[in-house]
Amino acid sequence: MGSSSTEVSTIVKNWREHPPASYSLKIHSFSQLENSTASSDDKYQSRLFSSGGYNCESLMVFTPPTETFAELRFFVYNKKENKYFTIQDIEVKRFNALQTVWGVQQILPCDTFSNPDNGYIFEGDQCEFGVDVIVSPPHTKWEILTFAEKYSDPKFYWVIKKFSELKENVQTSNSFSMGGKKWFLMLYPKSDSRAEGKWLSIFLLLADCDKPKADEKIYMKANFRILDPLGSNHFDRQLEMWCTEQIPAWGWSQFLSLAELPKVYLDKEDTLKVEVEFKVVSAATKYSEADPLEEEWVQLTPENYID
Known part of the structure; x- marks a missing residue:
């Protein structure tokens, strides 16, 4: 046929x-x-x-x-x-x-x-x-959106000692660089206000210097892990998000049950180890808003409508 x-x-x-x-x-x-x-x-x-x-x-x-x-x-x-x-x-x-x-x-x-x-x-x-x-x-x-997908060291580790004795409601990690931007983690050892004291809450935030502008979006994909001290049963969840000026942070109020956490994920020294492995981050968006009056111009000819 x-x-x-x-x-x-x-x-x-x-x-x-x-x-x-x-x-x-x-x-x-x-x-x-x-x-x-x-x-x-x-x-x-x-x-x-x-x-x-x-x-x-x-x-x-x-x-x-x-x-x-x-x-x-x-x-x-x-x-x-x-x-x-x-x-x-x-x-x-x-x-x-x-x-x-x-x-x-x-x-x-x-x-x-x-x-x-x-x-x-x-x-x-x-x-x-x-x-x-x-x-x-x-x-x-115009604008050009690019993505960074390969990193020499894509992981950030956060070691929280004496986890069970923490008094502050929120813990903040040191800032770290990934994909050309600065980030930090926030962790609520006894839940944030939405998790009713039953869950470990964790969030990823952009540092103030890299927060999106009013007309900007930043894409990120990463794996979050609570590491098993014995190295065989890590708790893993993937986060994929677009950060905006209104929403510069994403994560989970109910990340891991607090009842399960001490049974598996705290070592003998009461230490909690958090790992974030980045997969993709959108690079800084390049854009231009040149004044048309500054552009070179051309004179048209028609005969343009006689072919």
Whole structure:
């Protein structure tokens, strides 16, 4: 059984009442225009007009080479319908020194256009054409998100001595660096306020110097472990999170049962060992918000709508 592919057309035809926004060319005697151009190159070029800050006449490229992108929509007025027939190639066109002309080769059959009964030629010998040139603004705003996944030493160890004798409700580790950011752990030996004194609670936080800005997010994935002193039955849970300005910390109120903890995870010296092994951290997001007025600019040419 054979297979075939059908090319999808990017040409869209429509009708609309609103006139062209960029430029309109009204001709009072189309037959005279045809006669006047027959002895030359069979075309008439409109006057210069501007759209989106670009002059649609001649392309002047500065150093370094520049280019711009635009959507083009062409119009033919129909007096009978009192609307504009529009045709558009929905693919955005790239204008540069090598490609200064874009357009649509076939808008209307000549006999359809020239027959007054169809409404494109009206009031004797008049007609109207137009174009919308929708220029895309320069590419000035962007961001690059990268992830760090390989570390020479991906683990942080926290040794808490005399765990059963701790008086403070919360314990805070020393800060440590991972993935280009500073972190620290917070541990509640007798639960935080949501765990009702039955669970060990533990959280990972970004240091103040690395907390996300208002429009920033930082991704992190790591394994948390309470180590078995005998080395065979570690308690392990994975944490995966996006840190934001509103939520700079993640973890568990109910990480490990306090009833189970002394049976397995405290050694003879009453020491608790916590390990965090980092898998992924998103690196600092690079972004730009350059002023378009500072960018190089280009002058567009159409003939742009005659191909």
